[in-house]
Amino acid sequence: MGYTLTEKILMRNTGKSSLQAGEFLTVKVDRVMVHDLFAPFVIEKFREMDFAKVWAPDKIVFVYDHLVPTSYSEDSRHHKIADGFAAEQGIKAVHRSDGVCHQLMPELKYVIPGQVVFGTDSHTTTYGAVGALATGIGYTEMAAIFGAGELWIKVPPTLKFNINGNLPEGVFAKDLILRIIGDIGADGATYKAMEFGGTTIKGLSIASRMTLSNMAVEAGAKFGVIEPDEKTYEFSGIDGDYRNLRSDPDAGYEKVYAYEASALSPLVACPSNVDNIKGVEEMRGARIDQGFIGSCTNGRLEDLEIAARILKGRKIAPYTKLVVTPASRSIYAEAVRKGIIGILVEAGAIVNPPACGLCCGRSGGIVADGERVIAANNRNFLGRMGGPKSEIFLASPATVAASALEGKIVDPRIYFS
Amino acid sequence: MGMTLGEKILARASGKIMVKPGEIITAKVDLCMTNDATTHLSIDIFEQKLKAEKVFDPQKVVLIIDHNVPAESAQTAEVHKKMRQFSQKHHLPFYEGAGICHQIMVEDFIVPGQLIVAADSHTCAYGGLGALGTGVGCTDFTSVLSTGELWLMVPETLKFDLEGNFKSGIYARDLILKIIGDIGANGANYKIMEFGGSAVKKLTLDDRIVLCNMAVEAGAKSGLIEPDEQVVDYVQAAGRQVRDLFKSDEDAVYEMIYRYTLDELEPMVAQPHFVDNVVPISKIGEVTIDQGFIGSCNNGRIEELRVAAQILKGQKIDPLVKLLISPASKRVFRQALDEGLIDIFVAGGAMVLNPNCSVCWGGCQGVIGEGETLISTGTRNFKGRAGHADSRVYLASAATVAASALTGKITDPRRFVR
Amino acid sequence: MRKEFAGRVWRLGDDIDTDIIIPTQYLALETVEDMKKYVFNPLRPDLAELIRPGDIIVAGKNFGCGSSREQAAEILAALKLSCIIAKSYARIFYRNAFNNGLLLLENNELYDLCQEGDDLSVNLENRQVLLGERSFSVASVPDDLWQMLEAGGLVPLMRKRNAQ
Numbered sequence: 001m002g003y004t005l006t007e008k009i010l011m012r013n014t015g016k017s018s019l020q021a022g023e024f025l026t027v028k029v030d031r032v033m034v035h036d037l038f039a040p041f042v043i044e045k046f047r048e049m050d051f052a053k054v055w056a057p058d059k060i061v062f063v064y065d066h067l068v069p070t071s072y073s074e075d076s077r078h079h080k081i082a083d084g085f086a087a088e089q090g091i092k093a094v095h096r097s098d099g100v101c102h103q104l105m106p107e108l109k110y111v112i113p114g115q116v117v118f119g120t121d122s123h124t125t126t127y128g129a130v131g132a133l134a135t136g137i138g139y140t141e142m143a144a145i146f147g148a149g150e151l152w153i154k155v156p157p158t159l160k161f162n163i164n165g166n167l168p169e170g171v172f173a174k175d176l177i178l179r180i181i182g183d184i185g186a187d188g189a190t191y192k193a194m195e196f197g198g199t200t201i202k203g204l205s206i207a208s209r210m211t212l213s214n215m216a217v218e219a220g221a222k223f224g225v226i227e228p229d230e231k232t233y234e235f236s237g238i239d240g241d242y243r244n245l246r247s248d249p250d251a252g253y254e255k256v257y258a259y260e261a262s263a264l265s266p267l268v269a270c271p272s273n274v275d276n277i278k279g280v281e282e283m284r285g286a287r288i289d290q291g292f293i294g295s296c297t298n299g300r301l302e303d304l305e306i307a308a309r310i311l312k313g314r315k316i317a318p319y320t321k322l323v324v325t326p327a328s329r330s331i332y333a334e335a336v337r338k339g340i341i342g343i344l345v346e347a348g349a350i351v352n353p354p355a356c357g358l359c360c361g362r363s364g365g366i367v368a369d370g371e372r373v374i375a376a377n378n379r380n381f382l383g384r385m386g387g388p389k390s391e392i393f394l395a396s397p398a399t400v401a402a403s404a405l406e407g408k409i410v411d412p413r414i415y416f417s
Numbered sequence: 418m419g420m421t422l423g424e425k426i427l428a429r430a431s432g433k434i435m436v437k438p439g440e441i442i443t444a445k446v447d448l449c450m451t452n453d454a455t456t457h458l459s460i461d462i463f464e465q466k467l468k469a470e471k472v473f474d475p476q477k478v479v480l481i482i483d484h485n486v487p488a489e490s491a492q493t494a495e496v497h498k499k500m501r502q503f504s505q506k507h508h509l510p511f512y513e514g515a516g517i518c519h520q521i522m523v524e525d526f527i528v529p530g531q532l533i534v535a536a537d538s539h540t541c542a543y544g545g546l547g548a549l550g551t552g553v554g555c556t557d558f559t560s561v562l563s564t565g566e567l568w569l570m571v572p573e574t575l576k577f578d579l580e581g582n583f584k585s586g587i588y589a590r591d592l593i594l595k596i597i598g599d600i601g602a603n604g605a606n607y608k609i610m611e612f613g614g615s616a617v618k619k620l621t622l623d624d625r626i627v628l629c630n631m632a633v634e635a636g637a638k639s640g641l642i643e644p645d646e647q648v649v650d651y652v653q654a655a656g657r658q659v660r661d662l663f664k665s666d667e668d669a670v671y672e673m674i675y676r677y678t679l680d681e682l683e684p685m686v687a688q689p690h691f692v693d694n695v696v697p698i699s700k701i702g703e704v705t706i707d708q709g710f711i712g713s714c715n716n717g718r719i720e721e722l723r724v725a726a727q728i729l730k731g732q733k734i735d736p737l738v739k740l741l742i743s744p745a746s747k748r749v750f751r752q753a754l755d756e757g758l759i760d761i762f763v764a765g766g767a768m769v770l771n772p773n774c775s776v777c778w779g780g781c782q783g784v785i786g787e788g789e790t791l792i793s794t795g796t797r798n799f800k801g802r803a804g805h806a807d808s809r810v811y812l813a814s815a816a817t818v819a820a821s822a823l824t825g826k827i828t829d830p831r832r833f834v835r
Numbered sequence: 836m837r838k839e840f841a842g843r844v845w846r847l848g849d850d851i852d853t854d855i856i857i858p859t860q861y862l863a864l865e866t867v868e869d870m871k872k873y874v875f876n877p878l879r880p881d882l883a884e885l886i887r888p889g890d891i892i893v894a895g896k897n898f899g900c901g902s903s904r905e906q907a908a909e910i911l912a913a914l915k916l917s918c919i920i921a922k923s924y925a926r927i928f929y930r931n932a933f934n935n936g937l938l939l940l941e942n943n944e945l946y947d948l949c950q951e952g953d954d955l956s957v958n959l960e961n962r963q964v965l966l967g968e969r970s971f972s973v974a975s976v977p978d979d980l981w982q983m984l985e986a987g988g989l990v991p992l993m994r995k996r997n998a999q
Binding site for chain 2: 339
Binding site for chain 1: 850852854855858859860862863864865876877878896897900901902903904905906908923924925926927930931934935979988989990993994997998
């Protein structure tokens, strides 16, 4: 029997000529990412473990994004601590206000196809979109990697998702991943690798693929991988023979799911679970107080472009807010050049500098009891963006933009022919 | 005996032919405005204590959310929700996320000769358009809300005669800091600061707002500048009608007259922790900064953004410095986008924020931490204003802030200004 | 690390995510000690004061899903719970728990049959959990993870290794 993409990357990494799901391995870590919120904890554990020097300063990337800009007086303490450690250890890759960690890692080519990467954040699975094995860990394990450069993992079985056909107008990668999570449940892929393939996937931009891999963790997955292809190599700026970075035709999947893209429609994840999926037709008309477009899930240029397309020449509904937080500095710059930021500002959106913003729920548009947010990010857990009496719906940027215009949940397809 | 500009406005507002300093009058306000710093308190007093049913005139009451945007806590969100509900109930003009209250008032409402009362101290800013704005607390504000009237004592006026020209790298911001440093935080206590003299005609509207906006930091009740064609053109272009174009009489009596020659100015800096603790930049010495801020109702308009962009163009700020830039309103943001200024800020490593009070207010965005130093174009530098109690805030011009962000220390902008 | 112990039950439902265990707004508090009083705050704000060392949390499926925030595991460990017994766990949380010396056990039926306040006895030698007369079986803890629990977590384990 052949091997899955996940198994091949692990074999390449460990030098093993065979392995199987369920096996324990120690992997050599290619790169790690630590963001500002947890950096002080990683550093503290590193010291408690009696390590003196990191194993490879050039393999560590610090990104400040959860506490950018600062909202409370204790926030910059995290930055000062991380800055100090980076200087002490010779870590040069420190991004202080360039955007969300998971956007920057592939965008700045810190992660390329075939690598094994860990981050102190659950949405590290995002990098699977560029054909890397990437997953989130806690700060204690990150400290152990800092010292030793390796980590034990259990080889996960792979669930294959074959998606074929064309997505209808007004339906996007976000709707596809919400459909999948709704079908398999919030623990439907626990301990597994989700592998996305098929003609639809091949037709998706890297940005849209990142939306899929990003949310794999919301189904409990360890990895969310997509075979690298020409788009990936162009995006990652690499040459070389990576042809073996694909699943064998006879690879052993634990289960194979098939989806026909043309049968998909806009969806919302209703409060307060990501797998609480309903069609937008069913929720249409429900009042919303605020929209949010941003995050590592849906804060990229194509997401802002779609929002601008819908908002152009129009204004957000009275007593309704739209908060927009582009995912990186270069995306923001490009959006400025293309007039997208201007369109959003004119429509009444609150446009923020690139960072996690409201997604992580620390600041950036917290809502009151009884209020509702429709958001393009990845989580709608109880109390995430306000008190326990506020509600969050997840949806695509198109659905969010369309809904912000009316102050209610709207089927975005009315804006697409 | 003639009247000053301020006395004429108050006379008109109180329906009298003439008023004199020291007199108590009851004036009808032309407009009143409140923002998310205290409106929830006013609403509580209005609804629960006064048990009032309606505001005096829905077209003259403006509610603006600008201090904590976007909201950083559920408590703030509750305050905002209350304001929305009140606006909806009483059909009031309402703004959220559109910019700083005083900037919106200047762009959308102010006309020379008006009397405006707001629950915010920098209401004196409207003097730049020849309107008398004054800040009040939420109790006074609530009383205005229900009656449309306010009692006040007619203040004395201090005259500031300005002549000459700003040299390169020196701005209205430096002038007002110098004035406040000279007369002190109580130097204009309960007075109107009237800026005049031969230099005034050459001042842009932005310059005039910069001067009047900080009058309250010298204790003044308001700041005023005689409106001229520049003001008329601006207000008419915004679709508003000019009614009263008051000027101070030749024989108006001022309590005191100060003279300033703009050519003599240096870039000025207000040191921690008082606005009047002002020194010329040459006396500052080596001060490392953690954060810079360009924005606020004082210095967040297109003119300041242009100056900053000129200094930052093609450069990158010091990697350990955070530079936060917040255009004062949606309009200013749009204009900065059109002029390519935002491109420069983003390329330079700054964080461009949505239009709001932001770092100046120190409540939700760019809050500084223990031991940190901020240089800011905001209005105040009291201890703990921008964040942690143990932090330091310096006030300076946009040019000085931009220059300092490049080097990481407080820097004379004349090094960079062409 | 005791192989036999008893504890009082606190019962929580399905999909208890790490935002519920410790909301984001408290993550910049300096220490886990400071955060302890906000545990489960959005769902059960009363629990923080009621939980005593030795108590047991019994939960439904997918316990600890969501964010990788290790503070969720560290706080529960700091509360000195005997263990958590859930139908299933999210994977990042699973690792974080053991890394902090917190024992996680799995059983599919116990949750539906127990009530808050019940007393449970756990015997890890014969892998049984006793609720009154009824017994439920749990899987044995893998050796490596048991070693970590005995050491008190990954930090003490790494220190031992670095000392060698």
